Amino acid sequence: MGFRLSNLLLEIKFKAKLFKTKVIIWDVDGTLWRNRILGEVLKREFIRIIALKRNVPLAAAAALLRKNEKGVSWSHAASELTNIPETKIIKLVEKRVNKALFLHRDEELLSFFNKLKKYRHFILTNATSKNTYKVLKKLGFPIKKWPYEKQLEFAPFEKIFTLDRIKKNKPHPDGFLKILEITHLPPSQHLVIGDSYYTDIRPAQMLNLKSWWIRKKLW
Numbered sequence: 001m002g003f004r005l006s007n008l009l010l011e012i013k014f015k016a017k018l019f020k021t022k023v024i025i026w027d028v029d030g031t032l033w034r035n036r037i038l039g040e041v042l043k044r045e046f047i048r049i050i051a052l053k054r055n056v057p058l059a060a061a062a063a064l065l066r067k068n069e070k071g072v073s074w075s076h077a078a079s080e081l082t083n084i085p086e087t088k089i090i091k092l093v094e095k096r097v098n099k100a101l102f103l104h105r106d107e108e109l110l111s112f113f114n115k116l117k118k119y120r121h122f123i124l125t126n127a128t129s130k131n132t133y134k135v136l137k138k139l140g141f142p143i144k145k146w147p148y149e150k151q152l153e154f155a156p157f158e159k160i161f162t163l164d165r166i167k168k169n170k171p172h173p174d175g176f177l178k179i180l181e182i183t184h185l186p187p188s189q190h191l192v193i194g195d196s197y198y199t200d201i202r203p204a205q206m207l208n209l210k211s212w213w214i215r216k217k218l219w
Ligand SMILES: [Mg+2]
Pocket: 027, 028, 029, 030, 031, 194, 195, 196
């Protein structure tokens, strides 16, 4: 196991023990994978939408995004800058970028999850089902119930909630509340793990879920 994940695993085990965690809620993009090039490709798509909608050159749109993204997500900033609903912007970007093309099977990640078997795992992502399916398959998570693959049944996740299932994107609380409804456990026994303070951590705190912020420097 490499430095990155072994470190993370130690942190998660420590936190989970401290908090008496029963359920871990995972973000996907930027959390289960880190890929600088894919990050840039996604960012460019947000910039392209801003440029088109505001009828400005790409460089100007990039500057606008840079100025407005502080403390929020690219999708939120792009939505504010264009008046296009955030879910619509995310779907536009998801349609144009096949993230799986940039990723590969991640043995380290899979063995990492093998060591977290005592917890119940959920995914809550702002990505679409179509892309999430491709990404999880590419990373190597085993499909639980062949031939129901289109239903996003990947081990070890009990349920996988995507933008088109929840209809509202994080930081909206709906997805988190849906998971609380399923587990019937107190909020404090859930640990939210994500790379975005705005999208993952802040809503978790507001709902009294525990959280662990995967900061960029860890990766
Ligand atoms: Mg993320």
